[in-house]
Amino acid sequence: MIERAAGEAGAIPLVKAPGDTGGVGPQVVRYSERPELWDAITGLSDEVWPEYNRHGATLNRYWGQLYERFPEWQFVLYDPGGQTVLAEGHTIPVAWDGTDAGLGPGIDATVAAAFGLRAAGRPPTAVSALAAEIPPRHQRRGLAKVMLQAMAGLAGDAGLAHLIAPVRPTLKDRYPTIPIDRYVRWTRPDGTPFDPWMRVHTQLGARIGPAIPRSLHIAGTVGDWESWTGMPFPETGDYVFPAGLATVHIDRDNDTGEYWEPNIWIIHQVSSRTPD
Ligand SMILES: CC(C)(COP(=O)(O)OP(=O)(O)OC[C@H]1O[C@@H](n2cnc3c(N)ncnc32)[C@H](O)[C@@H]1OP(=O)(O)O)[C@@H](O)C(=O)NCCC(=O)NCCS
Numbered sequence: 717m718i719e720r721a722a723g724e725a726g727a728i729p730l731v732k733a734p735g736d737t738g739g740v741g742p743q744v745v746r747y748s749e750r751p752e753l754w755d756a757i758t759g760l761s762d763e764v765w766p767e768y769n770r771h772g773a774t775l776n777r778y779w780g781q782l783y784e785r786f787p788e789w790q791f792v793l794y795d796p797g798g799q800t801v802l803a804e805g806h807t808i809p810v811a812w813d814g815t816d817a818g819l820g821p822g823i824d825a826t827v828a829a830a831f832g833l834r835a836a837g838r839p840p841t842a843v844s845a846l847a848a849e850i851p852p853r854h855q856r857r858g859l860a861k862v863m864l865q866a867m868a869g870l871a872g873d874a875g876l877a878h879l880i881a882p883v884r885p886t887l888k889d890r891y892p893t894i895p896i897d898r899y900v901r902w903t904r905p906d907g908t909p910f911d912p913w914m915r916v917h918t919q920l921g922a923r924i925g926p927a928i929p930r931s932l933h934i935a936g937t938v939g940d941w942e943s944w945t946g947m948p949f950p951e952t953g954d955y956v957f958p959a960g961l962a963t964v965h966i967d968r969d970n971d972t973g974e975y976w977e978p979n980i981w982i983i984h985q986v987s988s989r990t991p992d
Pocket residue numbers: 764765846847848849850851854855856857858859860861883884886912913915916
């Protein structure tokens with residue numbers, strides 16, 4: 717079970733309320749509370765995502781609306797001492813029936829369904845993580861765990877008992893030809909997941925769920941893919957490309973390039989403990 721962020725004895729002390737600067741660690745600040753903090757991170761997406769990854773049609777249809785429709789579910793980790801935004805997190809309330817099958821086919825479907833749920837005025841039953849974005853200068857200092865605890869805090873505040881996450885394994889791009897259902901079963905000698913980002917989740921008590929071979933769809937012309945990846949695709953075929961988690965299928969006759977980003981479902985049960 718993942719504990720709420722506040723009061724947690726993590727690598728970095730975390731305080732929750734924006735006005736509470738009694739701790740020395742980062743605060744979790746929602747977009748609904750201080751939207752002006754986002755002015756300083758307009759280039760964050762460019763820093764954390766490879767270019768190709770920013771062209772998913774379904775995700776892009778909804779992503780810009782996250783701040784308007786779900787402002788209380790977008791947040792940053794803010795260092796009040798340095799007055800610096802350390803990371804950004806995106807989550808969305810969803811309807812989940814508690815089964816593996818009910819987790820759905822991936823992040824595209826999850827976002828679309830969540831907007832549909834809100835439009836229909838129906839209540840959520842869980843929270844889905846959408847993205848944890850830590851810029852390179854703040855990576856490797858234990859913030860990944862803090863991000864997940866912050867997401868759990870948002871879920872707990874809303875009285876929701878589960879945080880589900882279509883996780884993008886960070887080292888999968890080194891093994892693009894290995895099927896995702898095999899990759900996610902790889903372990904280190906100590907039995908923990910091979911992938912470091914998956915490991916952060918399981919260290920917090922999460923359960924690894926079904927692999928998602930087709931989570932995020934990215935399609936474009938051959939020219940689009942050549943420009944996104946910086947490499948030519950001279951003939952029809954499946955190509956390994958920089959930072960790709962799987963291969964892209966190039967069809968020169970139809971002038972298309974199609975990629976499905978694989979993810980892995982990871983499920984956290986959220987503690988309802990009141991913050992200290
Ligand atoms: C994925 C991400 C959130 C992880 O955060 P981070 O600050 O890099 O990770 P942390 O410092 O908290 O370390 C977490 C673990 O990953 C390991 N790790 C982090 N980067 C690693 C790398 N490139 N290679 C190997 N291990 C790595 C750390 O050693 C640590 O493992 P441990 O607990 O077993 O020692 C961050 O790298 C990021 O935002 N990446 C770009 C966007 C992204 O891919 N987000 C996730 C998908 S939504």
